[in-house]
Amino acid sequence: MTSDKTDSKTKPPGFTSFLTGEWTELKESDRLGKCRSVTDFEKLNRIGEGTYGIVYRARDTDSDKIVALKKMKLDSEKDGIQVTGLREINILLNIRHKNIVEMKEVVVGKSLESIFLVMEYCEQDLASLLDNMAAPFSEPQVKCIMLQLFAGLQYLHENFIIHRDLKVSNLLMTDKGCVKIADFGLARRYEIPSRPMTPTVVTLWYRAPELLFGSKTHTTAIDIWSAGCILGELLAHRPLLPGRSELHQIDLILDMLGTPNDTIWPGFSSLPALENFTLRKQPYNNLRHTFPWLSEAGIRLLYILFMYDPAKRATAEDCLQCSYFKEQPSPCDPEFMPSFPQHRLKRKQMKQAVKKEKRKSADESFNSFGDSSSGIPLLKRIKQDNS
Ligand SMILES: Nc1ncnc2c1ncn2[C@@H]1O[C@H](COP(=O)(O)OP(=O)(O)O)[C@@H](O)[C@H]1O
Numbered sequence: 001m002t003s004d005k006t007d008s009k010t011k012p013p014g015f016t017s018f019l020t021g022e023w024t025e026l027k028e029s030d031r032l033g034k035c036r037s038v039t040d041f042e043k044l045n046r047i048g049e050g051t052y053g054i055v056y057r058a059r060d061t062d063s064d065k066i067v068a069l070k071k072m073k074l075d076s077e078k079d080g081i082q083v084t085g086l087r088e089i090n091i092l093l094n095i096r097h098k099n100i101v102e103m104k105e106v107v108v109g110k111s112l113e114s115i116f117l118v119m120e121y122c123e124q125d126l127a128s129l130l131d132n133m134a135a136p137f138s139e140p141q142v143k144c145i146m147l148q149l150f151a152g153l154q155y156l157h158e159n160f161i162i163h164r165d166l167k168v169s170n171l172l173m174t175d176k177g178c179v180k181i182a183d184f185g186l187a188r189r190y191e192i193p194s195r196p197m198t199p200t201v202v203t204l205w206y207r208a209p210e211l212l213f214g215s216k217t218h219t220t221a222i223d224i225w226s227a228g229c230i231l232g233e234l235l236a237h238r239p240l241l242p243g244r245s246e247l248h249q250i251d252l253i254l255d256m257l258g259t260p261n262d263t264i265w266p267g268f269s270s271l272p273a274l275e276n277f278t279l280r281k282q283p284y285n286n287l288r289h290t291f292p293w294l295s296e297a298g299i300r301l302l303y304i305l306f307m308y309d310p311a312k313r314a315t316a317e318d319c320l321q322c323s324y325f326k327e328q329p330s331p332c333d334p335e336f337m338p339s340f341p342q343h344r345l346k347r348k349q350m351k352q353a354v355k356k357e358k359r360k361s362a363d364e365s366f367n368s369f370g371d372s373s374s375g376i377p378l379l380k381r382i383k384q385d386n387s
């Protein structure tokens with residue numbers, strides 16, 4: 001049988017038999033549906049480029065609506081779409097929540113060489129906002145963002161999905177102050193009991209200690225750790241744990257939380273990375289020193305987000321119930337989040353500046369274990385996003 005492409009405008013879809021030459025109409029129930037073409041969209045400008053795709057702002061010429069088009073990168077060796085892209089499509093097709101970016105459809109490029117995800121367009125991403133805002137978010141605004149993040153995470157985790165790459169550049173915000181979790185390129189469905197997974201997911205600065213110590217069991221707790229890093233970053237107005245290597249990342253965590261042991265984290269000393277080295281002893285939890293101005297309830301929230309033992313770490317639901325969100329100052333209503341000028345273009349220019357800077361400092365080593373310098377320049381976040 002061959003699919004009959006001729007006369008496709010007048011004939012319903014069907015097949016011509018190789019043997020008899022007879023044409024058969026394809027029953028409605030057997031059709032999988034078809035994708036629109038990317039030529040139905042007018043590309044307006046490029047708004048982002050990350051690890052797995054290029055993102056454009058575009059206009060749907062049928063509906064006149066503005067959308068985001070994410071071009072999936074192809075795997076040149078395997079001659080097809082990367083598995084991360086397939087996972088992203090598969091997961092986004094099956095979820096719907098106001099705090100998760102909505103995927104409207106998948107469209108194909110000319111001659112099927114490329115695939116695009118059509119997503120609702122969000123005016124901001126939090127990384128660009130943080131890099132360009134003159135003043136930090138106020139506490140009511142931070143609470144508003146975090147409540148929305150936890151609501152989106154609660155939905156994902158209830159549906160057995162772990163995002164595995166939560167960071168500020170993967171959090172979008174509409175001009176109505178609605179926060180949306182985006183970029184499901186590394187997201188996975190999990191099973192109980194869990195199967196081993198690669199430990200090198202999650203951008204370094206937001207990576208949970210169990211992953212840094214080589215655990216292959218991934219639980220929803222890795223997203224909760226990343227959410228803690230995001231809360232810290234929003235409150236401090238700079239990345240909380242900006243490690244330059246995995247060892248440096250561990251060092252920064254020890255500085256902030258003290259050295260873990262088997263009493264607070266049963267099974268800790270059997271984690272793969274600890275077979276080869278022992279950790280220096282740092283007996284103090286310094287969360288209170290890191291955020292001296294934060295209320296007790298705020299510190300308590302950070303404590304439960306940064307529990308070393310993933311089994312004891314808070315769930316998204318625990319966080320939503322946390323008294324930090326109930327005490328004064330109250331979270332601001334998303335509708336009343338200030339509108340911000342769009343900073344994406346500035347970010348693009350900064351990325352170009354970073355490339356120049358990188359070339360200049362090609363000799364610079366980023367593996368100096370033990371150097372926990374603070375005062376993080378803006379350029380560092382962009383380096384992290386690009387890595
Ligand atoms: N729906 C969207 N609306 C607006 N901007 C978006 C949207 N999706 C992605 N972006 C922008 O594109 C960037 C990269 O997209 P992302 O999905 O994170 O891809 P990658 O996997 O390549 O990191 C984001 O950081 C954001 O700035």
Ligand SMILES: [Mg+2]
Pocket residue numbers: 050051169170183
């Ligand atoms: Mg991304």
